[in-house]
Amino acid sequence: MKGRFSYFNATSIALGFAFLYIPILLLVIYSFNESKLVTVWGGWSTKWYVNLLSNEGLLSAAWVTLRVAFLSATFATILGTMAAIVLVRMGRFRGRTMFSGMIFAPLVMPEVITGLSLLLLFVAIGFDRGFWTITIAHVTFSMCYAAVVVQARLFDFDKSVEEAAMDLGAGPVSTFFQVTLPIIAPSVISAWLLSFTLSLDDLVIASFTTGPGATTLPMKIYSQVRLGVTPEINAISTILIGIVTAGVLVASYLTRRQATREDRERRAAVA
Amino acid sequence: MLDAAGNGTQAPGVRAVSTPAPQSGFAPWKDKTKPPIVRFENVSKRFGNYTAVDNITLDIYEREFFALLGPSGCGKTTLLRMLAGFEKPTEGRIIVNGKDTTGMAPYERKGVNMMFQSYALFPHMTVERNIGFGLRQEGMAKDEIAARVAEAIAMVDLGRFATRKPHQLSGGQQQRVALARAIAKKPRIMLLDEPLGALDKKLRNHAQFELMRIQESTGTTFVIVTHDQEEAMTVASRIAVMDHGKLVQVSTPGEIYETPQSRYVAEFIGEVNLLEGKVVNIEGGAADIAFAADGTIFKTRSIDGLAKDQQVWLALRPEKVRVSLDKPTDCPNSVAGKVVDIGYLGSITHYHVQLPSGQKMTALRANAAHAVERTVNWDDDVWLSWPSEAGIVLTR
Known part of the structure; x- marks a missing residue:
């Protein structure tokens, strides 16, 4: 077979x-x-790639996109890691099931609804829409993915390693930064890369939450395509594909390397 | 248990005698003026409806090698984890060194360090950095840390592996790193949670003596949790036998083996023959017990608080029971039976004898003489006999 x-x-x-x-x-x-x-x-x-360099509109959109992706990935990873730790480490607390459900609901929530509800929120509180609203919206939805990735790692993490650190005199914060974080670092990095990629190619939520002056690359491409596809669009899309592919490859490499290392450790421990 | 027969019967008896006391006459628990280094005061721990530790009061003294012994789920690990600060007692107080530590976090408990069953080494640090971790938390000077780490590494003989990561070490080496990491902090009380559970038997025996050597040379108080009675007998100055969250008996290994206070302890430590009966006569320090099966009178030592007509069990260690083909004339106690099984273990032979009542008894005979010819064989009708001071009367 x-x-x-x-x-x-x-x-x-x-x-x-x-x-x-x-x-x-x-x-x-x-x-x-x-x-x-x-x-x-x-x-x-390669002239369309050269032409890109002088296309102010596309370049500024690309710059906005990278900044949004970088910031939202960073915040999403921090928040997602915190959520994952609470869910895995705090044991059974009141409202745990509800909390974990609420963390993971946006994973299956239609993007249109996430986008629309965020738009309504920003309008209601009178937040000027633009760069920051897109960033906040991206943090909101990519945080769940980050939480899932980190949580998976924390589940097979020997809790006594943290206990040993505390027993040896490290407080909770010190234990987290000296022991927990270094051990889960690969999954935190892959969570960041995943969030970054998700933010990079999001169109729907960005369209809902954007405002004047903050156009992301997917939005720019989409609006230009409606006027007709130009080879420049193909070029920038190719670059985008390259970045996303690299991100996914690095993330999966990190996860795999960690898995093989743990496997090796386990085998060494048995031997 | 690797070899149930050998483990259960021979070793504890032999070991109990050869247990090296930390110092001769070391018995601080008998000294009423000496304050204990650890005191559990009516400590209980409940998880929901489940009572893991049930109203335990226990004193442990400086320089003791104290073993908490019991089957899994008896609460011994919970007791240890409360001492380390990982669990908070539901009721009661834990006093360490005269100070109430009941609500203190693990990292606030100076002088108490633990070695974990899983070793819990930091996978991203080398052996050296693992061992130095606790010292770095104290903000100790770099050269002092280096000196202490080197000292700990030398103590467990890991010099060649100092720059390796834990996953590059064997189980026995990891165990020594875990020990060195806790010892480097120079705790006054060292807690060990099944420290040798993951090692194979040969390595474990060696590691037990290593633990004893380190305990003696550092003068640290060791509290060890184990389910292995042989291990407890080997290393401990005193053993607390636990069952269902309660202390059943706290004594030296010798006392636990020779004078168990209940059937539970007698059966948990080594092998034992239990003969049920009724007290028919008490005279001075002696008692007569009528065997429940056929009314045979057994002469034995009495114990405090024994009453006439009380239901009791006579506990007899197999090595104290003699097998013979003829009824012995020089022994006050004997029962007749038939040999149903013989286990030849080289140094000793087990005889399993069935009494007319159906009850089975075991007798041990050391093969001191070169005896290829066995005088006692399968299906032989034999007599089992023992002197009056060999048995222990148990009331529960």
């Missing part, structure tokens, strides 16, 4: 990957298109 080649499996894998990646591949290829017409191949060129 294991490792046997079969034409059925090979075909389904080929079709599956084709379905997923041919559109993206086309986009990447056409970003190197010489021709101004998106659908006509005119030979290889």
Whole structure:
């Protein structure tokens, strides 16, 4: 059974990957298109990437997006880690089930609803919409993902390691920074990368919560596409794909490396 | 238990005798003027409806090697964790060194350090940094930390592994790092939660003597939690046997083995034959007990508070029971039976003898002489006999 080649499996894998990646591949290829017409191949060129550098609109949108992503990923990771610690460490406290439900609800909440409700909130409290409202909105939804990632790590964390630190004279805060955080660091970093990626390619929530002067890259691309696809859009999209892919790869590498190391430790402990 | 037969019967008897007392005549618990270093005062711990520790009052003295012994779930680990500060007693007080520590957090308890069952080493730190962790928390000077770490590393003989990470060490080495990490703090009271539970038998025996050596050379009070009666007998100056959150008996290993106060203790420590009967006569220091099965009179030593007609059990250690083919004339107590099983263990032989009532008794014989020919065989009708001072009367 294991490792046997079969034409059925090979075909389904080929079709599956084709379905997923041919559109993206086309986009990447056409970003190197010489021709101004998106659908006509005119030979290889990197001129659209060069042109990008002088496209103020796209560049400023990219800058806004990176700043939002960086800030929201950072805050989301801090809050998500705190939430995960409370859920895993505090034992059974009053309202724990409700709290954990509320943390994870936004994972399955339609983005439109998250966006709309945040918009209503910002309007109600009279918060000027713009850069900060997008950032806050992104913290709100990516925090849940961060919490899930960190929580998974904390579940198989030997609590007596923290107890040992306290027994040796480290207070709770000191224990967290000297022992807990270094041990869960890989999962915190992957939580950050995940939050960063989520913020980077969010369109719906950003559209709801944005205001004048704060246009993110996905919003800019979307609005430009409505006027017609230009090869420049292909180029910036290719760059975006590159960043997101790198983020996901690093995050999964960190998680895997940690898993293999733990596996090795466990085997060494048995031996 | 690796070899139930060998473990259960031979070792405790042998060990109990050879237990090296910390110092000769070391018995601070008998000295009424000496204050205890740890005092549990009516301590109870409940988790919801479950009572883990039930109204325990216990004194532990300086330089003792004190063992909390019992089956899993008897509350021994909870008791230790309360002393370390990880659990708060529901009722009662814990006084350490004359100071009430009941509500104190683990990191506020100076002079009390714990070694964990899982070792709980910091995986991201080298052996050196693990051992120095507790000293860094005190804000000690760097060179002083280095000296103390080196001292602790030398004590557990880990010099070659100082720069390794825990996952590069074997189980026995990890155990020594955990010990060194706690010892480096120079605690007055060292708590050990099943410290050798994860080691194999051979390593464990070696580690037990290591623990005793370190305990004696540092003069630290050790409190160890274990479910292994042999381990407790080997290392401890006193043992507290626990059951269902209560203390059943607190005595030296020798007393626990020779004069258990209940059937529970007698059966938990080593192997024992229990003969049920009724007190028919008490005279001076002696008592006559009528065997419940057939009314045979057993002569034995009496105990305080024994009353006539009281239901009692006579506890007999197998090595104190003699097997013979003929009825002995020089022994006041004997019962007849049939050999149903013989276990030859090299140094000793177990004889399992069934009495007419169906009850089985075990007798041990040391194979001192080179005896290839066994005089007693399967299905032989034999006599089991014991002197009047061999048995202990148990009332519960």
